[in-house]
Amino acid sequence: MTALLAVKGLVKTYQLGETTVHALQGVDLQIERGEFVAIGGPSGSGKSTLMNILGCLDVPDSGEYRLDGEPVQDLGADELARVRNRKLGFVFQSFNLLARTTALENVELPLLYRGEVSPAQAQERALESLAKVGLQERAQHYPNQLSGGQQQRVAIARSMVNDPVLILADEPTGNLDTRTSLEIMQVFQDLNANGITIVLVTHEPDIAVFAKRQVVVRDGKITRDEPTPNVSNAREELAKFPLVEAAASPTEPLLVGKAD
Amino acid sequence: MRFAGLIHIAWRSLARNKMRSFLTMLGVIIGVAAVIAMLAVGRGAGETMNSSIAGLGSNVINVFPGSRTQGPARMEAGASSRFREEDVAAVRKEAGAILYITPVARSQAQLKAGGQNWRTSVLGAYPEYLSIRQWPLTSGAAYTVSEERGAAKVCVIGRTVADNLFGAGSDPTGLSVRINNLPFRILGVLESKGQNSFGQDQDDIVLAPFSTVQKKVLGNLYVSSMMASAVSEAAMPEAAQQITEILLRRLRLPPGAEPDFTVRTQTEIAAAANAISGALTVLLSSIAGISLLVGGIGIMNIMLVSVTERTREIGLRLAVGARGRDILLQFLVEAMAISLVGGLIGVGLGIGVAAVLAGAQGWAVKVSVSSVAVAFAFSAATGMFFGWWPARKAARLNPIDALRYE
Numbered sequence: 015m016t017a018l019l020a021v022k023g024l025v026k027t028y029q030l031g032e033t034t035v036h037a038l039q040g041v042d043l044q045i046e047r048g049e050f051v052a053i054g055g056p057s058g059s060g061k062s063t064l065m066n067i068l069g070c071l072d073v074p075d076s077g078e079y080r081l082d083g084e085p086v087q088d089l090g091a092d093e094l095a096r097v098r099n100r101k102l103g104f105v106f107q108s109f110n111l112l113a114r115t116t117a118l119e120n121v122e123l124p125l126l127y128r129g130e131v132s133p134a135q136a137q138e139r140a141l142e143s144l145a146k147v148g149l150q151e152r153a154q155h156y157p158n159q160l161s162g163g164q165q166q167r168v169a170i171a172r173s174m175v176n177d178p179v180l181i182l183a184d185e186p187t188g189n190l191d192t193r194t195s196l197e198i199m200q201v202f203q204d205l206n207a208n209g210i211t212i213v214l215v216t217h218e219p220d221i222a223v224f225a226k227r228q229v230v231v232r233d234g235k236i237t238r239d240e241p242t243p244n245v246s247n248a249r250e251e252l253a254k255f256p257l258v259e260a261a262a263s264p265t266e267p268l269l270v271g272k273a274d
Numbered sequence: 275m276r277f278a279g280l281i282h283i284a285w286r287s288l289a290r291n292k293m294r295s296f297l298t299m300l301g302v303i304i305g306v307a308a309v310i311a312m313l314a315v316g317r318g319a320g321e322t323m324n325s326s327i328a329g330l331g332s333n334v335i336n337v338f339p340g341s342r343t344q345g346p347a348r349m350e351a352g353a354s355s356r357f358r359e360e361d362v363a364a365v366r367k368e369a370g371a372i373l374y375i376t377p378v379a380r381s382q383a384q385l386k387a388g389g390q391n392w393r394t395s396v397l398g399a400y401p402e403y404l405s406i407r408q409w410p411l412t413s414g415a416a417y418t419v420s421e422e423r424g425a426a427k428v429c430v431i432g433r434t435v436a437d438n439l440f441g442a443g444s445d446p447t448g449l450s451v452r453i454n455n456l457p458f459r460i461l462g463v464l465e466s467k468g469q470n471s472f473g474q475d476q477d478d479i480v481l482a483p484f485s486t487v488q489k490k491v492l493g494n495l496y497v498s499s500m501m502a503s504a505v506s507e508a509a510m511p512e513a514a515q516q517i518t519e520i521l522l523r524r525l526r527l528p529p530g531a532e533p534d535f536t537v538r539t540q541t542e543i544a545a546a547a548n549a550i551s552g553a554l555t556v557l558l559s560s561i562a563g564i565s566l567l568v569g570g571i572g573i574m575n576i577m578l579v580s581v582t583e584r585t586r587e588i589g590l591r592l593a594v595g596a597r598g599r600d601i602l603l604q605f606l607v608e609a610m611a612i613s614l615v616g617g618l619i620g621v622g623l624g625i626g627v628a629a630v631l632a633g634a635q636g637w638a639v640k641v642s643v644s645s646v647a648v649a650f651a652f653s654a655a656t657g658m659f660f661g662w663w664p665a666r667k668a669a670r671l672n673p674i675d676a677l678r679y680e
């Protein structure tokens with residue numbers, strides 16, 4: 015069986031006036047179904063550039079990219095839109111929720127561009143998705159009425175509402191405190207346990223340990239790629255977290271993985 | 275994305291910036307309102323004009339002394355040919371396309387009856403005048419040919435004169451009235467015709483035998499003008515031609531000379547009126563065009579602002595699977611929503627303004643379904659046309675640049 019994702023010789027350079035920035039200098043990477051990969055590395059090493067290409071948001075200068083059997087480098091704009099819509103979910107560091115739009119509507123968004131989904135179905139699926147991240151009670155809340163962690167959970171619900179083969183998250187915990195970060199990682203671990211492939215960028219080693227495989231990017235190249243020796247369990251870490259802080263936490267107890 | 279979804283997004287975006295949306299719409303609102311109001315007034319005026327022209331009798335020919343190029347109003351008395359009654363008789367005899375013809379003598383006179391005074395115009399003409407103008411009487415009868423020949427002191431009066439001398443709705447048939455202190459017997463009352471296209475009251479008139487007015491009221495032998503009717507509407511040009519030829523000969527003007535009299539037909543007047551309303555339409559259309567253009571530029575401007583402000587939103591939509599055309603449609607629908615809502619408000623405002631004008635000026639005002647449809651279609655087209663470019667600009671954004679936009 016072929017890899018879910020395979021890139022070969024990805025190169026991306028940016029021309030900034032006189033200087034040329036070599037953001038990616040020949041990246042090869044294969045990811046199988048069901049993996050949970052953390053990409054680390056110093057700032058400016060090209061992690062986001064790689065993620066944007068994997069997410070079909072950006073195109074490389076050269077290199078091949080196969081995703082779920084499709085040769086992405088050969089696809090036109092509308093085809094790429096379809097791939098982003100059906101096969102990929104993207105989670106951003108800055109959440110990127112639409113303002114003045116309820117959590118539910120934010121989660122529905124990818125379904126609206128899918129075409130064959132009726133508004134009633136879209137709503138139902140969005141609610142299910144919100145339930146998986148433990149936010150069904152917040153469906154009618156606006157982003158400015160939610161904490162950062164809750165907003166990121168809405169964004170995760172949005173990324174998975176179309177049952178993608180791959181969820182890409184670029185520093186999803188970058189704007190969150192430690193406890194909230196653990197909650198987000200728990201959501202990702204639960205999603206991964208349900209068979210969704212996840213690639214996540216982080217430069218915090220504490221976060222990377224929740225992934226099953228760790229890739230390090232340095233100066234636009236992959237310099238290390240190995241399984242995580244001892245994968246941590248976010249739920250257990252959360253349980254160990256000091257109770258005082260837990261009580262002060264604005265977030266709700268997580269419902270993910272619990273029987274209702 | 276479904277159309278209902280696009281409408282929803284557009285509506286939300288407009289509702290978010292209510293003041294801005296309203297100001298953007300203002301250009302379209304004013305443009306459309308102006309078009310509706312003006313078309314309504316123009317149409318009303320045109321209809322009033324047409325019906326009053328038709329009221330004059332559709333195949334009426336007027337002959338005035340004074341040439342067309344010099345203009346009868348500026349001619350000094352005696353400077354141009356004057357008609358005599360014999361000229362009228364000659365035309366009647368020779369012009370085959372003429373059905374009726376009468377000389378007309380016009381004078382202002384003071385009327386007195388039962389202690390009431392009224393100043394009005396006294397028109398002297400043969401009894402045929404009423405046939406030419408297709409003007410029936412509501413009571414009594416017109417004077418006879420023998421009364422005409424005998425210069426009898428009889429008359430028929432218009433409704434306004436009757437109302438002012440004898441009281442509203444009265445029937446003074448058989449009573450007596452003093453015209454410039456001469457006693458006249460009233461033979462009948464003319465049916466009301468209302469105002470003509472120039473706003474004159476056509477019922478403010480006394481009609482008496484031509485010979486009576488000429489000899490007893492005016493005291494001269496000239497004919498102010500002639501009025502004739504052709505045997506049919508189709509025969510109008512021929513009748514006018516015959517009159518011109520006969521008069522040229524009788525006035526001993528060399529053939530080919532510029533006639534110093536004017537033969538004017540109702541069809542010509544109607545054509546002139548149509549030309550005026552045509553010019554009015556062109557003027558109104560340009561006003562409409564300009565205001566819609568200005569409104570459209572306003573829409574384009576605000577749409578560009580909106581696209582720029584929402585670049586990150588566009589990036590996010592692209593990231594979750596929107597295609598370029600989804601984004602294009604979204605902004606196009608928004609631009610169309612501005613122009614259509616503006617158009618709708620404009621139609622309402624235009625009808626309101628038309629109604630106010632109608633009330634204030636006493637014009638007949640007609641808001642036609644077609645003018646509303648046209649104004650609406652134009653405002654939609656404006657939104658489409660001026661919304662296109664900003665929408666395309668949005669649709670062409672590439673996802674990562676849009677997401678990174680600050």
Ligand SMILES: Nc1ncnc2c1ncn2[C@@H]1O[C@H](COP(=O)(O)OP(=O)(O)OP(=O)(O)O)[C@@H](O)[C@H]1O
Pocket residue numbers: 028029030035036037055056057058059060061062063064217
């Ligand atoms: N749009 C751009 N134009 C020019 N240079 C860019 C652009 N995007 C990224 N770069 C450059 O490419 C290099 C890689 O950037 P990238 O964002 O991938 O780094 P990163 O590993 O994600 O860093 P960080 O951990 O700080 O997010 C950097 O040197 C950056 O300056």
Ligand SMILES: [Mg+2]
Pocket residue numbers: 061062063184
């Ligand atoms: Mg980055």
